[in-house]
Amino acid sequence: MRKYEVIIGLEVHVELKTRAKLFCGCSTEFGAEPNTHTCPVCLGMPGVLPVLNRQAVVYAIKAALALECTVHSYSKFDRKQYFYPDLPKAYQISQYDQPLAEHGHVPIFNDGAVVKTVGVRRIHLEEDAGKLNHLGQRLGDAKGSLVDLNRAGVPLIEIVSEPDMSSADEARLYLTELRNILSYLDISDLRMEEGSMRCDANVSLRPSGYTGSVEDLPRVEIKNVNSIRNVQRGIEFEIARQAEFLANGERIVKETRGFDDQSGRTYSQRSKEEANDYRYFPEPDLPPLVLSDVFVREVKDTLPPSTQALRQELRTAGVQPKDVEVILADHSALAFWRQATTLFGDARMVTNWMLSDLSRLLNTHGHSFATTPVSPEALVGLLNLIHRGTLSGRMAKEVLDNMYETQRSAEEIVKDLGMSQITDADAIKKVVEETVASHRPVVEDYLSGKEKALGFLVGQVMKKTKGQAKPDVVNKILKDVIREYAEKI
């Protein structure tokens, strides 16, 4: 019997890709020269006031609806106060006790099967802080820090899950599905490595026999991990660490921990007991956010099909559940798949070629379905040649390699290289007759019941046709010729 139960909740910050920041007109573009996307408002100059960006509200509502939340008709903004050089006003405008949306759900899938449904406690809108660039190797021995406020005021939504996950793997699956859902809304770049999606994981262990509330368990928060994989690793480490504490009868301290990518370990940053008192209070510079039913409905009408609907679409087309998840997880793969399947009826064949040979090439060359040199049309050109029998599977792989490099069509390549599977039955029959004539003992073997002998004969025919004969045609003709031969004797 296990001695404890694992309880995991995730807080995910998602940067919205609105054109302008949340409270001013500055650009949100990533990677500009430091402090070039700033104005008196996002610099927190004396006397400035925030004005809410309508687009950010629309994006946040989209996310809330896609995560099946209740969007509140009344929510408000609050100030979260603390001093730090990346926070120009010394407070972050966020939403505290009356968030934009609550009570959502994210179903999580493993190999296409629903594992469980994770609750979404709340979604709120807030502004991002700036960035500090430390001069030196580490913060400890930095000679100074440079403040870049380009990111200050970029809109974020924070999505807080219920503590419904009970393993690192479930956390990974939740994040994967969350990213899937959000990616189809086109409201964020969702790049964890660039910080446009960030995750904090709360991990607690509930010892068996514990009867108090989950909220009262000492919770360890792993901050700002930069990939889904690392969230999983961090949680795995944390579960093991806390389990060892419990096994040794030690107390787990409520604290914030960082994750070290190299060692795969978490390390203590600060204990919650010495944490800030943020002194939240309602933002007096912004009126409450009042959303009419009509407005929310209008936003709802612009939502794309849900990931559930997309799953259904792919499965109905005959795609295997495991492949469905692979295609869903990649926005451009789905677009590719859709384009290809409208041009070519056999969805399974499209899926197989996409996910095996084309994916292999994309990975090798550091491309993706968004940047692939082989378009859906080009792949379908190749599939048509296979379908018509012009190319064997093995030949098609070669042609695909060539297409990838030269970006020419499959037909052009086949024509140029004189590649063609021999489909002319008469030409094949001639080769088969020669083969049968020169391998009589083998034919006898076959006739006496050795099935394997036929394979040898097919191989001989293929060799003579340099692989251009279509194997199933060879098979059929070979059997016909042998039958004729047997009848003669």
Added chain:
Amino acid sequence: MAIHELGVKDLAERVRARELSASETVSAVFTRIKNVESTIQAFLHLDPDYARMRAQVIDQLPADELKNLPLAGVPIAVKDNMTTVSMPTTAGSKILSGFMSPYNATVVNRLEAAGAIIVGKTNLDEFAMGSSTEHSAYHTTCNPWDIRRVPGGSSGGSAAAVAAQMVPAALGSDTGGSIRQPASYCGVTGFKPTFGRISRYGLIAFASSLDQIGPLTRSVEDARLLYEVIAGHDPLDATSLPGELDVSRGPLPHWRDIRIGVPKEYDGEGIDPRVQERYHEVLAFLRDQGAQLVDLSLPHTRYAISAYYIIAPAEASSNLARFDGVRYGFRHPAADLLSMYETTRTEGFGSEVTRRILLGTHALSSGYYDAYYLKAQKVRTLIRQDFERAFDQVDVILTPTTPEVAFKFGEKSQDPLQMYLSDVFTVTANLAGIPGISTPAGLISDVPVGVQWLGPVLQEGRLLQIAQAFEQLWPSVPWPSVGGDL
């Protein structure tokens, strides 16, 4: 009449008619300033070159453009907590010494677009926190009626500049009475419109939900002229109200059509008997004019000061957190970040500001929020409801503006609580968000006293008409002669 004695209306009319040039006006104003400013010290910055340049621009305008400028050539002083790109903006604080704002406050842009000429920035209690202008980090300002006395505050510089006839008008800001109280102490008109009627963009925030900009002038008509220029919706201020201004004009109302509310909570304990007597004289006078006096109660007034001194410092503690030495203003060098914050803020803020930051930080602390801030907000709602009920019965409420006349320097600066109580009649209008105007009601022992008119939200036009009707009937007194005056 000398140019510096002319009011806003007369000056603008003459400049538009080209009877007087903007340049002559500016020149006369700076001569006057030269004569009396060394005695009064109403300004923190003066910029004659900029004013002359602006005057030339106005003088060179074609006639058809000039005639559309409601404030053509009118010299105006702006309280130094409103941002200007042409002059420093310090809010009376060391922490912003020499600070140049990269942008103009909306009110400054609107004044300039209307043809006004900003001549300088006026002194104030640091970050508008105070009732005497003694809390300025730079210097004190004298009351032009008696230089041993304070001009009131926090818009003391603006009130003194107008009373000393250095400028015909000035902008002030009013968080708990900071326009109306100094107007009363200096014998000028001070008007605080409905919260949200005038953009706060560019007003260095003290208490965001209470702050309101307004004019200080030598007549109600002039206050109206400025108000109509600076008021109206501003897309840069999310709390600014949409909708048309109430610009009721036409003939002044008859007193027999006016019901005046007389709230018992504004009359009695804690008032200087001379102020109380004058208030009663005004009431009796208006009754004789035919006005209907209605005794009423605003029962939650007695909690107003307590609620105000929770809400205002709470918001201030947050608004002033940005002055951290990182990006602009004063910075005290230190070995590490935390020490830099501490020494910069300890050195940069004066004692009153520090006191309010501490009060506000405490009020918002975890575990105290509900007992202080949340409760104060509930009181605020009750105060607003008191007024709503009162305005079902009356057109206007009349009170003394302050419990006493201008006090002497140092008299209250050691006793913050006494200082806070001088806001007792004015804070309710801020808490309720309603408009209020203080108009002079003569002198008491050679120093001015005012009365305060309070009206329902967004009915500024009507309120100004009533105040103007009073102004026309009540005997006015000559402006004070100031040292250096001939």
